[in-house]
Amino acid sequence: MSMLNLHNSLTTYLVLAAILFGMGIYGLITRRTLVGMLIASELILVASSINIMAFNRFTAPDPVIGQIFTLFIMAIAAAEAAIGLSITVAVYRNYKTVDTEEIVDLKG
Amino acid sequence: MDLTIFNAVIAVVIAIAFAAANAAYLVLAERRGAGRIQRRPGPNVNLFGLLQPPADGIKLMTKQLMIPGGADKALFMVAPVLAMAPAIMSFVTIPFSNTIVAHSMNVGVLMIFAFASFGGMAILLAGWGSRNKYGVMAAVRAVSQNISYEVPMLITVITIVMMTGTMNLHEIASLQSGGFWNWNIFPVSMSDGFMLQPLMPISFLIFFICSLAETNRAPFDLGEAESELVAGFHTEYGSMGFGLFFMGEYANIVIGASLITILFLGGWGCPFGLYPGVWWFLLKIYLLIFSFIWIRWTFPRTTIYGLLNLSWKILIPISLFNLLLTAGLLKVF
Amino acid sequence: MGAYFSEIFLGLKSLAIGLGITFKEFFKPVVTVPYPFETIKMSERYRGHxxxxxxxxxxxxxxxxxxxxxxxxxxxxxxxxxxxxxxxxxxxxxxxxxxxxxxxxxxxxxxxxxxxxxxxxxxxxxxxxxxxxxxxxxxxxxxxxxxxxxxxxxxx
Amino acid sequence: MNLMDTINSMLPSVLTADGLAGIADEAAGVVFLVICAITLIGGIIACNSERLVRAVAGLAVCFVGVAAIYFFLNSPFVAMMQILIYVGAVCITIAFAIMLAAPEDNKKHGPAGPLSGPLGLITAGLVTFGMIGLGLKTEFIAIPKINMGSVKLIGVQLLTTYSMVFELVSIVLLIAIIGSLVIARHGRSK
Amino acid sequence: MIKDTIKQAFLDLLPDPEPIIEEPVVEAAANDTAEDGKKKKAVKKEEPPRVNGVLECDHAAHGYDIDVQLEPGELLAAVMILDKNDFFLESITGVDWIKEKQLESVYDFSRYDFDQCRVVIRTRTPRDNPNIPTISKIYPGANWHERETHDFFGIKFEGHPHLIPLLLPEDADFHPLLKDFKP
Amino acid sequence: MSGPIHIRSDETFTLNVGPQHPATHGVLRVKMEMDGEYIVKAETVLGYIHRMHELMGENRTYPQVLPNLSRLDYLGAMGYTHAHVLAIERAASIEVPERAEYIRVLMVELNRISSHLFWFGAFVMDLGGFTPLMYAIEDREHILDLMEAVTGSRLTYCYFRFGGLYNDVDDDFINATRAVIPRLRKSLKKYDALVTGNIIFRKRLEGIGPISAEMCRKYGATGPVARGAGLDFDVRKNEPYSVYSEFDFDIPVYHECDSLARYNVRMDEMEQSLRIIEQALDKLPEGPIMPKKKPKLIKPPKGDYYQAVETARGSFGIRIVSDGTKNAYRFKLRSPTYSNMSLFDEACEGMMIMDALAMMGSLDLVIPEIDR
CATH class of the missing domain: 3.30.70.3270 (Alpha-Beta Plaits)
Structure with a gap:
């Protein structure tokens, strides 16, 4: 398979999604702020969305289902972002930091 | 649709050229219009001021790009491009006439909104990246304004989509061909059968107000409120960085006017059903742009809370009711 | 509720009045002098140097x-x-x-x-x-x- | 809508309608590679940048790339929603939160601790390679399509077959709005 | 008439009613009718500094009605009387009487009423140690006026919350309106 | 949008509004402690164009100071020179011919209108509307033409002399002034429709920047600021000087205490000034414009003299401490905007920045006059 025909193969998308997922995991582990972790988790969600869309395109009989599923993921991600960020802001208000380690320290 | 790479490149180049030319000469038109309203001639030296925009462009391009100390250089440089690029991309799906359209998309309306929402990101990055308190305040204002006006705008667009049954801009415009009585703004009829929609003028008004706000035009130009926030999010930008923001702003105005024309005013159709063509489209958008300029030079600026109140307390409830009633009327007729 | 709608209506009306005024001004002649090309004569008592x-x-x-x-x-x-x-x-x-x-x-x-x-x-x-x-x-x-x-x- | 239309609809970029052959297809491949690169670079900036605002900018770039990938995957509607929701809403919300919650940007928000970097790299690498291996090894069986997956069908199915889920999602969104308001409300009380 | 009320209040306030001797009044009257010839005489004669007390002045001649001179210690009480009677602070300024080695601080008060009455309160401090209590607690508007007077004359207003140069540069250590100021 | 706001001090940042800022109309600096868009604390920093006019007044002879006075407030310069000549006339007991007094009043009122017109334009520009400024400038230009024909200068007049005027007005001026009055009335109606009725404008000013009567008194605010707070105070009426007692005019007073009230006061004042001008033109007596007997060298007798006048911005006072020489011993200028501005620090606490700047515009600041 030539490099230029990659976009017609399912595996390409799966690999891409896997790499994004890995980045998300890496970010989630290494980030020390709540906002940074949230960014990383958005990456993970996007990676799974790509997976779903790829299967939807290449294997599923009804290509509507995958799209609907992705739309739901988006809605949930938006809700998650809103809630996560409001928690972040609330944490910052109370502890004056969003650094996860410092928050743990403050709790004793 | 035979779009080869060559065609595509030409389409993009034409879009950029169109945006740039529009930006340059709309500045001139704005200054002339403002001058006339204020009873002075405006720039009128050298061919009625026609050489003013190239002179401005050369001035902007030859200036040194200053990056303020402590600014986030990468974001500072990227933000103007981010402001300009989506505006140009949006031209791709706008049908100027039955044949002149770079690419007719099934989700054309959505695409324009998607790219418009990208503009908010650019403003935010510009304000934050230049590390200027005025810039940050203006960016926060401009973005909250963009977000809150996207909502009534999208809700209003849904009424159009319900009526026409498509999100393709080309199809929406085609459906209104024939004469002004077929236009979406007028309630009486559509080309495919009789239809009574007395609420469409309200939709038009809401959409018009929202597009003023979305393009950061006065009286909603809080992002660059020069009497409070100096120049808002582009306080620190000089030379071509400023030029790109400027071009992006005017490209957005053209897109806003085009969208209103296509959605409500029959696109390229002649008001009387004769000789449809791109000139009608251009005439309509420039009339709309004139009204933008006219409004800008007439009204004072709103406050940020007045603006948000207008959106959340007036426009969104009314547009929601409008949506419900329109849906009901669609069922009835 | 009545106040809500009347405020919207009156607001729109006041905006329309403003637009009418500037529209009228649009067609009036200019009042400025294109300075370097045309100069005005100073009054008799003008105090220059x-x-x-x-x-x-x-x-x-x-x-x-x-x-x-x-x-x-x-x-x-x-x-x-x-x-x-x-x-x-x-x-x-x-x-x-x-x-x-x-x-x-x-x-x-x-x-x-x-x-x-x-x-x-x-x-x-x-x-x-x-x-x-x-x-x-x-x-x-x-x-x-x-x-x-x-x-x-x-x-x- | 078939694949050719989809590829056609992928920005003005590149293609002829009779698409899959010749120069046009190669061009689509090039564009795809560019988009993949953009997505991955965006992702790297998002998870690795020291300044959070840059991370958000990278995230936005990554999302735009993902939207373009959705074009290749035959669903322009989802691609547009991706830009509209992720870039237009989520990224901006995150950027707002950064401005609200981390005003001192001289403080770096990079990786924590000396060990967490390698540790995270190892974990992420293991997960990634495992998944890539799984993806490469498995044989996926393609079942013939029964429809084109157009926007109209999405709408119809959303309001018929999946109406329950649709309602639930709207309830979740409502709860999220109320919840975030309740959590973040305390502050400036007027 | 507010004028009489205020005058009476000041007369009550100032402990020593003696200062209301006729001499300053005569001097003021002499000023009113002063012609060119008489003025020379007035300049020649070394007048003693004015004694503390209340003067009623001709509004047409001087622009104010009541002129009070008092000790710095009595200032706050006097200003409180004016505050009670709805006076507003017009300005505060200083005068450098270098011959008498004194700095005078002049407070102008007026009323929003049609019952017009302008009151001038003046108080003198020695030039080498000019200390006057602040009235910015009673009239917050005096804040700037006192800072300005401090800028120009170096009069220290005790208790002033923020006595740094207002009109002069922040690091100014000179007082330009003192008569011995050399730029 | 006002009211008690609980703000934590650790979330604030400092915003420097000025010295170069479009809303300060000059070089004024306000250090604002901000919490988001809200102002927690403000501190005004003055003195960027301080020129020590008071010291100049002590070093120069009385006539030589005269041009300085019009440099205080470049928009309403006439009123300031008026205060000076009145003070010296009071001190040196100079008689002024009646014709001169009438022409003075005429000029001062014309200047008041031109000042208010410019303020109107600049104020609306502060709120983001640029066009009214141009209309206002055009109308103001007609007044400036009138004044140039008489005084010889357009902005910083030096027209009044001790005891009279520099030169007389002629019939052309009187006719031209009569022609300008209906024109201005028409313009005022236009502004009313274009700006005062505008919903955006009203929404921006109603209830914004409250300055109560008590606050005015504590800070010594005068002029339209005090009249917008319901205080019936105008030096022209309360303490009539010159020939103001012979004119029939009203003091516009509004009780709302907000920015709109101050705006309305000034707009109404223009109308009242037009009335005064009409009456002055009708009553203008014939006669000389300089007194027959005037001392060659002005040497006021020893003593204190205070003269207050109502300028376009409020009560302006000059205190002259004379020691009988040709120079003043102490030359104190009490500028109205100085007092009006001093309440800004307190009044803008808890306001949003755009409201605070709207309020700053409604105070009608002229920075050279604050700094002197």
């Missing part, structure tokens, strides 16, 4: 008494004179008399506040206001006027 007045011979009327110098609040006038002996016929015989002749009359226009105290204080009507207002320069020295030279230039 000062200028010396000549007598019938083309010489300055000024007798170098220095009143203007003393009256000036900003000290922007500096003049110098020398005594010149001249002969005059008094009762049929020639007499030599001394007379102060103006040799220098400089106006430092950078500090002048155009108050007119010098013109008012002059008992001989030797200084007046010019009508000049097109004064702009990149060079500060251009505003140190040598009024005597200007007078000569005017005469020649």
């Amino acid at each position: 000062i200028e010396l007045i000549e007598d019938e011979d083309g010489k300055p009327k000024c007798v170098a008494c220095g009143m203007c110098q003393r009256a000036c609040p900003s000290g922007c006038i500096s003049l110098a004179s020398k005594s010149v002996a001249y002969e005059v016929e008094v009762k049929g015989e020639m007499k030599t008399k001394k007379k102060k002749v103006l040799t220098k009359y400089d106006l430092n226009f950078t500090t002048c506040s155009l108050c007119g105290q010098c013109v008012e204080s002059c008992g001989f009507g030797a200084v007046t206001f010019s009508k000049e207002y097109n004064l702009a320069s990149f060079n500060k020295e251009d505003f140190h006027f040598d009024l005597l030279k200007r007078l000569e230039e005017r005469n020649s």
Whole structure:
């Protein structure tokens, strides 16, 4: 398979999604702020969305289902972002930091 | 649709050229219009001021790009491009006439909104990246304004989509061909059968107000409120960085006017059903742009809370009711 | 609820009135003067910088008494004179008399506040206001006027 | 809508309608590679940048790339929603939160601790390679399509077959709005 | 008439009613009618500094109605009287009496009423140690006026919350309106 | 949008509004402690164009100071020179011919209108509307033409003299002034429709920047600021000077205490000034414009003299402490905007920045006059 025909193969998308997922995991582990972790988790969600869309395109009989599923993921991600960020802001208000380690320290 | 790479490149180049030319000469038109309203001639030296925009462009391009100390250089440089690029991309799906359209998309309306929402990101990055308190305040204002006006705008667009049954801009415009009585703004009829929609003028008004706000035009130009926030999010930008923001702003105005024309005013159709063509489209958008300029030079600026109140307390409830009633009327007729 | 809608309605109406006013102004003639191409004539009493007045011979009327110098609040006038002996016929015989002749009359226009105290204080009507207002320069020295030279230039 | 239309609809970029052959297809491949690169670079900036605002900018770039990938995957509607929701809403919300919660940006927000970097790298690498291996090894069986997956069908199915889920999602969104308001409300009380 | 009320209040306030001797009044009256010839005499004569007390002045001649001179210690009480009677603070300024080695601080008060009454309060301090209590607690508007007076004369207003140069540069240590100021 | 706001001090940042800022109309600096868009604390920093006019007044003879006074407030210069000549006339007991008094009043009122017109334009520009400024400038230009024809200068007049005027007005001026009055009335109606009725404008000013009567008194605010707070105070009426007692005019007073009230006061004041001008033109007596007997050298007798006048911005006072020489011993200028501005620090606490700047505009600041 030539490099230029990659976009017609399912595996390409799966690999891409896997790499994004890995980045998300890496970010989630290494980030020390709540906002940074949230960014990383958005990456993970996007990676799974790509997976779903790829299967939807290449294997599923009804290509509507995958799209609907992705739309739901988006809605949930938006809700998650809103809630996560409001928690972040609330944490910052109370502890004056969003650094996860410092928050743990403050709790004793 | 035979779009080869060559065609595509030409389409993009034409879009950029169109945006740039529009930006340059709309500045001139704005200054002339403002001058006339204020009873002075405006720039009128050298061919009625026609050489003013190239002179401005050369001035902007030859200036040194200053990056303020402590600014986030990468974001500072990227933000103007981010402001300009989506505006140009949006031209791709706008049908100027039955044949002149770079690419007719099934989700054309959505695409324009998607790219418009990208503009908010650019403003935010510009304000934050230049590390200027005025810039940050203006960016926060401009973005909250963009977000809150996207909502009534999208809700209003849904009424159009319900009526026409498509999100393709080309199809929406085609459906209104024939004469002004077929236009979406007028309630009486559509080309495919009789239809009574007395609420469409309200939709038009809401959409018009929202597009003023979305393009950061006065009286909603809080992002660059020069009497409070100096120049808002582009306080620190000089030379071509400023030029790109400027071009992006005017490209957005053209897109806003085009969208209103296509959605409500029959696109390229002649008001009387004769000789449809791109000139009608251009005439309509420039009339709309004139009204933008006219409004800008007439009204004072709103406050940020007045603006948000207008959106959340007036426009969104009314547009929601409008949506419900329109849906009901669609069922009835 | 009624107030809500009436506010919307009245607001829209007031906006429409404003738009009508600016639209009317749009078609009125311009009121400005394209300045460098066209200049306006200043009124008779316009107070520009000062200028010396000549007598019938083309010489300055000024007798170098220095009143203007003393009256000036900003000290922007500096003049110098020398005594010149001249002969005059008094009762049929020639007499030599001394007379102060103006040799220098400089106006430092950078500090002048155009108050007119010098013109008012002059008992001989030797200084007046010019009508000049097109004064702009990149060079500060251009505003140190040598009024005597200007007078000569005017005469020649 | 078939694949060709989809590829056609992928920005003005590149393609002829008779698409899959010749120069046009190669061009699509090039564009795809560019888009993949953009997505991955965006992702790297997002998870690795020291300044959070840059991370958000990277995230936005990554999302735009993902939207373009959705074009290749035959669903322009989802691609547009991706930009509209992720870039237009989520990224901006995160950027707002950064401005609200981390005003001192001289403080770096990079990786925590000396060990967490390698540790995270190892974990992420293991997960990634495992998944890539799984993806490469498995044989996926393609079942013939029964429809084109157009926007109209999405709408119809959303309001018929999946109406329950649709309602639930709207309830979740409502709860999220109320919840975030309640959590973040305390502050400036007027 | 507010004028009489205020005058009476000041007369009550100032502990020593003696200062209302006729001499200053005569001097003021002499000023009113002063002609060119008389003025020379007035200049020649070395007048003693004014004694503390209340003067009623001719508004047409001086522009104010009541002129009070008092000790710095009595200032706050006097200002409180004016505050009670709805006066507003017009300005505060200083005068440098270098011959008498004194700094005078002058307070102008006026009323929004049609019952017009301008009151001048003046108080003198020695030039080498000028200390006057602040009235910015009673009239917050005095804040700037006192800072300005401090700028120009170096009068220290005790208790002033923020006595740093207002009109002069922040690091100014000179007082330009003192008569011995050399730029 | 006002009311008590609980703000934590650790979330604030400092915003420097000025010295170069479009809303400050000059070089004024306000250090604002901000919490988001809200102002927690403000501190005004003055003195960027301080020129020590008071010291100049002590070093120069009385006539020499005269041009300085019009440099205080470049928009309403006439009123300031009026205060000076009145003070010296009071001190040196100079009689002024009646014609001169009338012409003075005429000029001062014309200047008041031109000042208010410019303020109107600049104020609306502060709120983001640029066009009214141009209309206002055009109308103001007609007044400036009138004044130039008489005084010889357009902005910083030096027209009044001790005891009279520099030169007389002629019939052309009187006719031209009569022609300008209906024109201005028409313009005022236009502004009313274009700006005052505008919903955006009203929404921006109603209830914004409240300054109560008590606050005015504590800070010594005068002029339209005080009249917008319901205080019936105008030096022209309360303490009539010159020939103001012979004119029939009203003091516009509004009780709302907000920015709109101050705006309305000034707009109404223009109308009242037009009335005064009409009456002055009708009553203008014939006669000389300078007194017959005037001392050659002005040497006021020893003593204190205070003269207050109502300028376009409020009560302006000059205190002259004379020691009998040709220079003043102490030359104190009490500028109205100085007092009006001093309440800004307190009044803007808890306001949003755009409201605070709207309020700053409604105070009608002229910075050279604050700094002197």
